[in-house]
Amino acid sequence: HTLPSEERGPAVANNFPPTADLSEKDRMRVLVTGGAGFVGSHLVDALMKMGHDVIVLDNFFTGRQKNVQHWIGHPSFHLITHDVVEPIKLEVDQIYHLACPASPPHYQYNPIKTIKTSTQGTLNMLGLAKRTGARMLLTSTSEVYGDPEEHPQRETYWGNVNPIGPRACYDEGKRVAETMMYAYENQGEMEVRVARIFNTFGPRMHPNDGRVVSNFIIQAIQGKDITIYGDGSQTRSFQYVDDLVRGLIALMNNNYSGPVNIGNPDEYTVKDFAELIKSSTESTSKIIFMDGTKDDPNKRKPDITLAKKELGWEPTVAVKDGLVETIKYFRGELKKTGEIIPT
Ligand code: NAD
Ligand code: UDP
Ligand code: UDP
Numbered sequence: 001h002t003l004p005s006e007e008r009g010p011a012v013a014n015n016f017p018p019t020a021d022l023s024e025k026d027r028m029r030v031l032v033t034g035g036a037g038f039v040g041s042h043l044v045d046a047l048m049k050m051g052h053d054v055i056v057l058d059n060f061f062t063g064r065q066k067n068v069q070h071w072i073g074h075p076s077f078h079l080i081t082h083d084v085v086e087p088i089k090l091e092v093d094q095i096y097h098l099a100c101p102a103s104p105p106h107y108q109y110n111p112i113k114t115i116k117t118s119t120q121g122t123l124n125m126l127g128l129a130k131r132t133g134a135r136m137l138l139t140s141t142s143e144v145y146g147d148p149e150e151h152p153q154r155e156t157y158w159g160n161v162n163p164i165g166p167r168a169c170y171d172e173g174k175r176v177a178e179t180m181m182y183a184y185e186n187q188g189e190m191e192v193r194v195a196r197i198f199n200t201f202g203p204r205m206h207p208n209d210g211r212v213v214s215n216f217i218i219q220a221i222q223g224k225d226i227t228i229y230g231d232g233s234q235t236r237s238f239q240y241v242d243d244l245v246r247g248l249i250a251l252m253n254n255n256y257s258g259p260v261n262i263g264n265p266d267e268y269t270v271k272d273f274a275e276l277i278k279s280s281t282e283s284t285s286k287i288i289f290m291d292g293t294k295d296d297p298n299k300r301k302p303d304i305t306l307a308k309k310e311l312g313w314e315p316t317v318a319v320k321d322g323l324v325e326t327i328k329y330f331r332g333e334l335k336k337t338g339e340i341i342p343t
Contacts, residue, residue, distance in 0.1 A: 016070065016071065016073075016074050017045070017048070017049065017070060017071075018049070019048055019049055019050075019051050019074075019076065020049065020050055020051035021051060022050070022051035022052065026051075027051060027052055027053060028052050028053070028093040028094055029052070029053045029055065029091065029092045029093050029094075030047050030052045030053065030054050030055070030092065030093065030094045030095075030096065031055045031057060031090060031092040031094070031095045031096070031128075031134070032044055032047070032054060032055070032056050032057070032096045032098065033056075033057045033058070033084050033095070033096070033097050033098055033099035033121075033125060034057075034058055034063065034097075034098030034099035034100065034139075035054070035056030035057065035058055035063070035068065035079075035096075035098070036056055036058040036060060036063030036064060036065060036067050036068050036079070037058070037062055037063040037064075037067070037098065037102075038067070038102075038200075038202070038204050038205050038206065038209075038241070039098060039102075039139070039197075039200060039241060039244060039245070040056070040058070040063065040067075040096075040098045041063075041067035041068050041204055042202070042204065042241050042242070042244075042245050043096060043098070043245050043248060043249075044056060044068055044071065044077075045245075046245050046246075046249060047249075048071055048074070048076065048077060051076075052076070053076045053077075053078075054071075054076060054077055054078070055078045055079075055080065055090060055092065056068060056077075056078065056079045056080065057080050057082050057084065057088070057090075057099065058079070058080075058081065058082070058099065059081065059082065059083040059084070059099070060081065061101060061106075062101050062102075062103075062106050062206060062209075064206070065079075067204050083121075084097075084099045084117060084120075084121035084122075084124055084125060085113075085116045085117060085120045085121050085124070086124070087124050087127070088124065088128065089128070089131075090128065090132075091132055092128070092132055092134045093132075093134055093135075094134055094135050094136075094137075094252060095125055095128065095129050095134050095135070095136040095137070096137050096139070096248065096252065097121075097122060097125045097136060097137065097138050097139065098139045099117060099121055100114070100117050100118055100121070100139075100170075100173070100174075101114060101117075101170075102141075102170075103206075103209045103210050103211045104166075104167065104170075104210060104211075104293070105209075105210035106209070106210070107169060107170040108166055108167075108169070108170075111166075111168075111169035112169075114169040114170055114173055115169050115172075115173050117173070118170075118173025118174055118176065118177045119173060119176055119177070119180075122138065122177040122180055122181070123180060126180060126181070126184045126188075126190075129184070129190055129192075130184060130188045130190055133190075135190075135191040135192070135193065135252065136181070136190065136191070136192050136193070137192070137193035137194070137195060137248065137251060137252045138177055138178065138181050138192070138193070138194050138195070139195055139197055139248070140174045140177065140178050140194050140195060140196045140197070140259065141170070141171075141174050141196060141197055142196055142197065142198040142199070142261070142263065142300055142302065143161075143167065143170060143171040143174060143297075144159050144161070144171060144174055144175050144178065144196060145157055145159045145160070145161075145196075145297075145300070146159045146160040146161035146162065146171060146297065147160050147161075147162075147295065147296075147297040147298055148160060148297065148298075148299065148300065151299055151301060152265060152301040152302055152303040153261065153300070153301065153302060153303060154261075154303040154305070154306075155196065155258065155259050155260065155261055155303075155306055159175070161175065162295050165294060165295040166293075166294050166295060167295050178194055178259065181194055182194075185257065191257065192257060193251050193252055193254075193257060193260075194258070194259040194260070195247065195248055195251050195259075195260060195262045196259050196260065196261045196262065196263075196302075197244060197262050197263065198236075198237055198238075198239060198261065198262070198263025198264070198300065198301075198302045199211075199212075199213075199236045199237065199238050199239065199263070199300070200238070200239050200240070200241055200244045200263075201213035201214075201238055201239075201240065201241065201322065201323075201326055202240055202241030202242070202322060202325065202326055202329075203241070203325060203326060203328075203329035204241075204329070205326070205329075207330065207333055207334075207337070207342075208342065210342065212236065212270060212273065213238065213277075213326065214330070214342065215227065215342040216273065216274055216277040217277055217281065217323075217326060217327055217330045218330055218334070218342045219285055219342060220277050220278055220280075220281040220283035220285050221281055221283065221327070221330060221331060221334060222285075222334070222339070223283060223284055223285055224285060225285060225286050225287070225288045226274045226277065226278060226283075226285050226286070226287045226288065227288060227290050227342075228270055228271060228274055228287060228288065228289050228290065229270075229290055229291065229292050229293050229296065230270075230289070230290075230291070230292030230293070230296060231271075231289060231292070232269060232270045232271030232274065232289065233269055233270075233271065233298075234269065234270050234296060234297065234298050234299065235267050235268060235269050235270070235298075235299040235300060235301065236267070236268060236270065236273070236300050237263055237264055237265055237266055237267045237268070237300060237301045237302060238264060238266065238268065238273075238319050238322075239262075239263050239264035239266075239315050239317075239322075240264070240315070240317035240319070240321070240322030240325075241322075242317055242322075243264065243315040243316060243317050244262055246313065247260075247262040247307065247311065247313045248262065250311040250312070250313045251307075251311055251313075254310060254311050256310040256311065258306075260306055260307050260310065260311065261302040261303060261304055261306065261307060262302075262304075262307060262313070263301075263302035263304065263315075264302075264315040264317075264319065265301055265302055265303075265304060266315075266318070266319050267299075267300075267301040268319075271287075274287045275287070276319075276320075276323070277323070280320070280323050280324070280327060281327055
């Protein structure tokens with residue numbers, strides 16, 4: 001049950017990016033599940049550059065080896081092909097648990113597998129964290145708020161999720177993953193961290209990811225129709241991946257253990273976002289309206305007061321600046337692969 005998404009890079013990278021020299025005492029063994037994916041690979045870059053030993057665990061469902069190719073062969077980097085649904089024994093100091101497909105077409109491709117990944121996968125990582133005494137961070141999602149009745153969303157909001165809809169395998173999967181995190185913390189005296197991530201974009205997004213940022217950019221570059229699902233009045237708030245990575249590392253290494261929103265409150269209607277992508281790419285594409293998707297949240301914007309107060313974190317990259325980098329990346333991908341048909 002894998003998508004034909006695995007793409008390999010060149011055999012050996014010989015020039016590694018520079019890494020800091022950490023003393024034995026400060027250097028940690030950090031496990032990143034889902035580390036070959038979009039967010040995971042940027043997190044791996046940051047941890048490697050900080051001078052840590054990094055173990056990536058990934059089943060390559062949506063991840064790609066080329067995302068971490070530049071570290072292969074580095075003595076501090078280890079790549080393990082493994083499905084988190086199966087138990088595994090490793091000795092680590094910290095666990096960033098990202099493994100889980102994140103885009104609606106990917107997580108709805110095999111909903112049962114998505115549920116197993118969020119439940120059994122998270123349980124296995126919690127068992128590993130408990131045995132090793134590692135601190136564990138879960139990448140949860142703004143989707144735990146469902147189609148929110150509170151706007152912007154604070155961490156205290158319990159959410160409005162359809163438990164049997166097409167998005168439930170992901171939303172409820174993450175909700176129960178959060179439940180397990182705090183059950184283990186309470187019963188096992190472990191240290192857990194929960195990041196509720198809002199829509200994130202940047203280089204290394206999978207071109208066939210099907211998310212709005214990748215679809216619109218690819219359509220705009222190729223001069224194809226830009227496809228709005230529904231009337232385009234629904235809103236999303238977009239953050240650049242570098243801000244997210246900084247937020248995840250700050251959360252992991254801070255004392256605050258409750259769930260924390262990590263997102264950029266810069267909110268757009270999907271229609272305005274389509275216009276922004278069209279003008280940013282100087283595209284001649286037509287913007288068209290298609291049927292809406294079931295249970296599509298009507299609005300979404302993080303309240304980041306807590307992250308500012310507890311972590312001293314806030315986003316620093318403007319959406320427009322992040323888009324410049326992302327458009328550059330997709331232009332490069334399209335040059336390499338020719339035509340891409342967005343999901
Ligand atoms: P992604 O699909 O690029 O990355 C997910 C990674 O997990 C991939 O490398 C995939 O191969 C791996 N994976 C999936 N199932 C696995 C399994 N059973 N065993 C081992 N590896 C498995 O997605 P992403 O955007 O990088 O998302 C990373 C994390 O952040 C996910 O947990 C996602 O739910 C969360 N998140 C992302 C966003 C966003 O906008 N990107 C928003 C909210 C939450
Ligand atoms: N687990 C794992 N690696 C470890 C420790 C545990 O994969 O290093 C798995 C274990 O197989 C179990 C899950 O994590 O499925 C939960 O472990 P825990 O010790 O909490 O529960 P138990 O093993 O008692 O069911
Ligand atoms: N969307 C759209 N056209 C697309 C892809 C997505 O209009 O080609 C809309 C989608 O219906 C949703 C928003 O953009 O309202 C964000 O969708 P995405 O899949 O990126 O993320 P999520 O719904 O999980 O926030």
